[in-house]
Amino acid sequence: MPEKTPVSDILAGEAAPGCAKKDPILVADHVSRHFGGLTAVDVAHVEIPRGSITALIGPNGAGKTTLFNLLTGFDKPNTGTWTFDGQSLGGVPAFKVARRGMVRTFQLTKALSAMTVIENMRLGATGQGGENVFASVIRPLWRGREAEITEQAEGLLARFKLDTKRDDYAGSLSGGQRKLLEMARALMTRPKMIMLDEPMAGVNPALTQSLLEHILSLKDDGTTVLFVEHDMHMVNEIADWVIVMAEGKVVAEGPPSTVMNDQAVIDAYLGAHHDVDLGTIEGRLEVAEEMDSEAVREEAEEEAEAAGIPVEHATPDAEATPAKTPRKKPAAKDEVTP
Amino acid sequence: MDFNFIPLAFGEVFSPTTAAYALAAIGLAVHFGFAGLLNFGQAGFMALGGYAFAVTTVIFGLPVWMGFLMVIAVSVVFALILGIPTLRLRADYLSIVTIAAAEIVRLSVKTPEFSDVTGGSEGINGAGRVFNEATNPLPDGRWGVGVLTYSSAQWWLIIVGWAMVAIACLLVWLLTRSPWGRVLRGIREDEDAVRSLGKNVYQYKMQALIIGGVIGGFGGFLFILPRSLQPDNYGTQMTFFLYTILLLGGAATVFGPVLGSIIFWVVLSLSDGVLSLLVSNGWLPIATTQQGPIRFIIVGVALMLLVIFRPQGILGKKKEALFSA
Ligand SMILES: Nc1ncnc2c1ncn2[C@@H]1O[C@H](COP(=O)(O)OP(=O)(O)O)[C@@H](O)[C@H]1O
Ligand SMILES: [Mg+2]
Numbered sequence: 001m002p003e004k005t006p007v008s009d010i011l012a013g014e015a016a017p018g019c020a021k022k023d024p025i026l027v028a029d030h031v032s033r034h035f036g037g038l039t040a041v042d043v044a045h046v047e048i049p050r051g052s053i054t055a056l057i058g059p060n061g062a063g064k065t066t067l068f069n070l071l072t073g074f075d076k077p078n079t080g081t082w083t084f085d086g087q088s089l090g091g092v093p094a095f096k097v098a099r100r101g102m103v104r105t106f107q108l109t110k111a112l113s114a115m116t117v118i119e120n121m122r123l124g125a126t127g128q129g130g131e132n133v134f135a136s137v138i139r140p141l142w143r144g145r146e147a148e149i150t151e152q153a154e155g156l157l158a159r160f161k162l163d164t165k166r167d168d169y170a171g172s173l174s175g176g177q178r179k180l181l182e183m184a185r186a187l188m189t190r191p192k193m194i195m196l197d198e199p200m201a202g203v204n205p206a207l208t209q210s211l212l213e214h215i216l217s218l219k220d221d222g223t224t225v226l227f228v229e230h231d232m233h234m235v236n237e238i239a240d241w242v243i244v245m246a247e248g249k250v251v252a253e254g255p256p257s258t259v260m261n262d263q264a265v266i267d268a269y270l271g272a273h274h275d276v277d278l279g280t281i282e283g284r285l286e287v288a289e290e291m292d293s294e295a296v297r298e299e300a301e302e303e304a305e306a307a308g309i310p311v312e313h314a315t316p317d318a319e320a321t322p323a324k325t326p327r328k329k330p331a332a333k334d335e336v337t338p
Numbered sequence: 339m340d341f342n343f344i345p346l347a348f349g350e351v352f353s354p355t356t357a358a359y360a361l362a363a364i365g366l367a368v369h370f371g372f373a374g375l376l377n378f379g380q381a382g383f384m385a386l387g388g389y390a391f392a393v394t395t396v397i398f399g400l401p402v403w404m405g406f407l408m409v410i411a412v413s414v415v416f417a418l419i420l421g422i423p424t425l426r427l428r429a430d431y432l433s434i435v436t437i438a439a440a441e442i443v444r445l446s447v448k449t450p451e452f453s454d455v456t457g458g459s460e461g462i463n464g465a466g467r468v469f470n471e472a473t474n475p476l477p478d479g480r481w482g483v484g485v486l487t488y489s490s491a492q493w494w495l496i497i498v499g500w501a502m503v504a505i506a507c508l509l510v511w512l513l514t515r516s517p518w519g520r521v522l523r524g525i526r527e528d529e530d531a532v533r534s535l536g537k538n539v540y541q542y543k544m545q546a547l548i549i550g551g552v553i554g555g556f557g558g559f560l561f562i563l564p565r566s567l568q569p570d571n572y573g574t575q576m577t578f579f580l581y582t583i584l585l586l587g588g589a590a591t592v593f594g595p596v597l598g599s600i601i602f603w604v605v606l607s608l609s610d611g612v613l614s615l616l617v618s619n620g621w622l623p624i625a626t627t628q629q630g631p632i633r634f635i636i637v638g639v640a641l642m643l644l645v646i647f648r649p650q651g652i653l654g655k656k657k658e659a660l661f662s663a
Pocket of ligand 2: 064065066107
């Protein structure tokens with residue numbers, strides 16, 4: 001297991017929402033997006049540290065996906081400016097954002113089903129002159145690069161254990177394999193920063209551990225990772241830094257070991273669980289489980305004991321029992337069995 | 339009993355009109371089959387191609403090669419006019435705009451105000467004669483078998499028509515098997531996925547619209563050679579014939595449009611012959627005027643069956659259709 005980046009290497013001052021980082025790769029200011037009367041995103045200031053793994057968490061509807069869309073040019077903000085690697089990205093179209101090295105994946109997987117796995121991968125490659133309409137008709141102009149691309153693609157497929165699926169249509173893959181393919185395809189662009197929107201959603205639990213390792217290995221390669229995830233065990237395991245969003249705002253930031261016990265985070269999660277009956281102790285334990293928060297769990301358990309309700313004292317050891325939480329979220333909505 | 343309709347129907351296999359429709363359908367395959375662009379105005383490209391050539395050569399008396407340049411120029415401009423406002427929007431905007439634009443073209447060339455140049459509702463006569471006189475290297479004479487005996491000019495049209503179809507097939511084959519074609523196939527399925535990988539989706543769609551449009555323009559040029567140029571030939575019906583041909587052969591294939599066009603015209607011609615035979619012998623209780631519509635009912639039913647049982651078309655790959663659905 002690679003070492004986590006120490007907090008002192010990330011942080012330039014005090015940990016607080018919107019705090020400054022020593023070496024930020026992405027800096028956003030006053031980014032807001034309204035849908036009618038709803039404010040989906042209203043981020044005053046946020047910085048993403050370079051070369052580390054940052055988790056973006058928050059209850060459903062917090063605006064995480066919308067923020068991804070805004071930062072990558074897939075949606076236009078009502079206000080705001082942001083820079084990536086020192087260059088302003090406001091108003092830059094999505095494809096140019098990707099060319100500058102900031103590449104994202106989608107919450108609803110976008111593997112191209114009618115293309116084979118290897119063709120999906122090749123599509124991600126950069127510098128293929130044969131993608132020019134005039135050069136495309138003269139094969140010798142692009143055959144050499146195509147061979148290089150194929151080699152790069154096969155390397156990545158092997159790393160993601162998709163090499164046996166090389167010539168299968170992407171539509172025949174399972175939901176989890178499609179997530180992997182989408183991630184591998186994004187890596188074909190050799191991004192400086194990769195933004196993964198719920199990379200584990202729908203992934204077979206047997207695969208999640210290796211997926212975590214893939215994400216860690218990206219960091220080893222020097223790629224900055226920003227990912228949205230619901231499963232707090234995974235966040236605890238791989239993230240160097242956690243940013244918490246609620247109702248469009250950044251409400252807390254910090255290393256994973258402490259951030260989930262932050263009162264603002266607890267309030268945000270409890271506030272977002274309209275579906276769970278928070279009046280009951282079981283309800284609050286359920287939220288505690290999802291948050292993987294000691295503070296919420298202890299509080300609820302104390303109350304439970306006081307009320308004479310037997311509670312199992314779960315040992316919160318994520319290291320020993322990875323991914324033990326049953327997924328609360330329904331498996332990704334885009335799961336289609338062909 | 340007259341069974342000449344059978345060899346005549348066979349003649350449709352290589353008639354210049356079949357080639358013209360095949361060519362226009364190849365253009366539509368680039369739009370719809372490979373790029374996913376719902377162009378419902380291919381008849382507009384054909385009309386403009388036909389007019390560009392006829393006006394340049396017949397009305398202004400300029401050389402044939404200038405007519406070709408005008409076909410290309412006019413098709414490119416039409417593609418830009420259609421594409422610039424719509425290709426950044428959702429796919430359905432293009433289809434609405436193309437239907438309307440094709441009708442605008444047809445109605446504009448018909449107006450008396452332009453009749454000095456376009457011939458108004460009369461259209462333009464003589465493009466085939468001009469083209470033949472300028473280019474036909476064949477000696478005078480008539481060759482062939484039975485009812486399939488053609489003049490030197492007709493043979494020349496057949497040769498030119500199918501040579502153009504062959505060139506278009508080659509071009510589309512080269513384009514679609516290349517990395518450029520791969521980007522296009524990605525766009526057909528999910529634009530945002532392709533965008534997220536750093537490809538300028540708008541530019542690719544525009545290129546596809548232009549290429550398919552120019553091929554469609556040449557389809558229009560071929561179409562007027564064996565007949566006079568009539569604005570009312572270029573109604574929405576023509577576009578729907580082209581879609582029939584395309585779906586019949588396989589939308590995302592190189593040879594599908596060619597096979598589709600051949601089958602379409604042979605079946606139309608055969609059913610016409612059979613119906614005539616039945617009607618003239620009093621075996622079918624319908625009037626001769628009902629014959630034409632009935633042929634299209636047959637084609638329509640055949641198309642429905644095809645879409646139900648073989649949605650990828652005759653030459654299409656089943657898996658691609660399955661996974662892109
Ligand atoms: N295109 C849209 N139109 C209207 N509302 C939207 C749209 N996209 C997102 N929203 C709303 O914005 C809020 C944030 O959504 P989202 O960014 O998807 O949240 P998250 O990814 O954190 O779960 C939600 O209330 C959602 O309903
Ligand atoms: Mg989301």
